[in-house]
Amino acid sequence: MSVSTVAGQGDGTLADQAYRSISDRLVTLQIRPGEPVNDERIAAELGFGRTPVREALKRLEHERLIVAYPRRGTFATEVQIADLGHISEVRKQLEPLAAGLAAERAGEGERAGLDRLLAQLADASDGDTDLIRLDMTVHRAIYAAARNPYLEDTLIRYDNLATRIWCLFLDRLPGLAGHVHEHRHLLRAIIDGDAEKAAALATGHVEGFEAAIRSVI
Template sequence: MTITTQLPLGAESMAERAYQVLRDRLIMMDIAPGDPINEAQLVAELGIGRTPLREALKRLEVDHLVQSYPRRGTFASRVDITELADITEVRQALEPLAAAKAAVLQGGSARAGIQTTLAAVQQLSGENLRRTLMENDLEVHRLIYQAAGNHHLEQTLIRLDNLATRIWCMALDRLPSIDEHIDEHVALLQAILDGHAQRAQELALEHIVHFEKSVRSVL
């Protein structure tokens, strides 16, 4: 007989909420690399039980954002700069594919979100808005992955982009300007909305290559 362990009613949505909150805190370095994850504090802060929190932590460990050690606890993963080349290699193959598919669908289910985000990005300036830029960067990429209409492609790219963003956090304050990064987002999103698949594919590749070069130049 197979025994199935079920979460209490509502626990799955609570686990998802805990996952999203912790994921973005880890990506944005609000929880610094190497810091312990205080389960008791998070349970109280998020108003959830330990079961959904631990479900969230299991997912974050699969994402390489936390590491668990027997009898020691769970900690935010260290940022490994040496992984940048491997992450970029896969993103160069998959990001252009996602952008092209998104353009064929002209944004698909994410079209309204892309339009809203494009308008927000166009108002950005690199001066004193680096945190906002990073938050918009995550939103831009997640929308493109959603717009591609392939769940497996979306989940793979989200995980890679999360890791790349953590590395970017290490370099962001040392970059002389990020206005070019903003311009790249505007052009890419517009190409997707206009249905220009080839251009979206080319712009996505250029964006990933430029990202790695920019980070490497200051690390």
């Protein structure tokens, strides 16, 4: 199964491309919590100049994925379990809002895209290395279909933070595919235009995510 880059669609500016690449590494823990983030090394790896990478790092610092200390350097933020409750408080309010709006506002092309994601979900299994990226892709498609750019930007930030926690405990969480497959019912409700059902399913998904993490900590 092939899943498109989760951090955004299209190329955008070099700073946008750098942001998406570094964000993906941070969220999926290719850059581990507490690990140094060196702009020169990342620029060389990505084939970019240091200026777009530095612009990307400023954005990532605002999104709490990295932290910069004077005279010490820049590091991936540590994952604090207390963050789970704070993140869930926000997502319990905004994920249902986005799902309901998506059901009401999604256009024909967006619903067709969600239908294609349904087909990808049907083929997903626990052995699939793209499961986490598929989960993120589904979330981003729903946020975009809500047609509120401020809500979309906010939810991407919080989904990144939540996914980072998920990746940290991934080896202790059974049934990853089952968690991802929950999105099938949510996508179907959105495609069918059932805003109330979509909002309820989104609430249950966030609550289930939090409960799963708390069960292994």
